[in-house]
Amino acid sequence: MSSSPQYPAPAPRDFSGADAEDLALYRETFRRRMPESLEKLHRPTRGVVELPLHRAWSGMTSYDLHKPRQRMGLYRIVLHDGLHDDLPRHLNRDLLLQMWPVLRTLVGRTVRTVWEDAFPSSPPASGQPRDGHAELHRRLLVTEWTDDEAFAAYGLDETTIAALRTWAVEWADDLAARLLGESDDPDIG
CATH class of the missing domain: 1.20.58 (Methane Monooxygenase Hydroxylase; Chain G, domain 1)
Known part of the structure; x- marks a missing residue:
């Protein structure tokens, strides 16, 4: 999931004092949510995923994995708002790796950085398209x-x-x- 020349990661800003401490705490909240490995993400790749209302606070709770926009929206919500147990319940490793080049542009910088730092050299998903x-x-x-x-x-x-x-x-x-x-x-x- 590392950045590439085609999808470069943004350059980090210099933070000092309270701002740096706040950023470190914010990043740590996302790090604690991370699975130990991508292999833990075993949600099926087909069907409809139902998010609990406390995760899907915008109102839409059903996401059809066959529909790319709904699938992208689901993964974006879970990556940003999901807790540790939500990730394996709602995400699939192969789908995440397949969608990552686009998904990484839709999540916040902190989420993107934490995921790419945790899984810098993830193997390509099986059946990864050319x-x-x-x-x-x-x-x-x-x-x-x-x-x-x-x-x-x-x-x-x-x-x-x-x-x-x-x-x-x-x-x-x-x-x-x-x-x-x-x-x-x-x-x-």
Whole structure:
């Protein structure tokens, strides 16, 4: 799960005094939640995951693992808000490793740093897609999280932005299904 030249980790800032102490305590809260190894993350890769309301405080409690956006949202919530026992209950090692290039951009810097420090040289997930397909999938998913202003800077209006997002999400969902081995097409999986 280490950073790479393609996905560099942000440079740490210099903190001193109370700020450094607060940051160290904040990081320690996430470190205590960590599993001893990624092998402890054994949640099934299919089906619907039900989060308890105290974890899914935004209101959505059911996450369909077949839907990439819901799966990404679930993992983001659990990584940021989950306790030690929540991680193996709701996360799967292979899915986490597959989604990490995008997921690491959606979680806070502290969560990302703690996970990448704890598992710097994690082995690739079984069935890990080729880099080109994974990068395409990442870029398609990022359109969902990109601010409208970024698209408007390229001259896109609201209708075009909405259509672009719909197209990208549909394509990402299709590509995710193929990357997860649900396709008979030998060029994809």
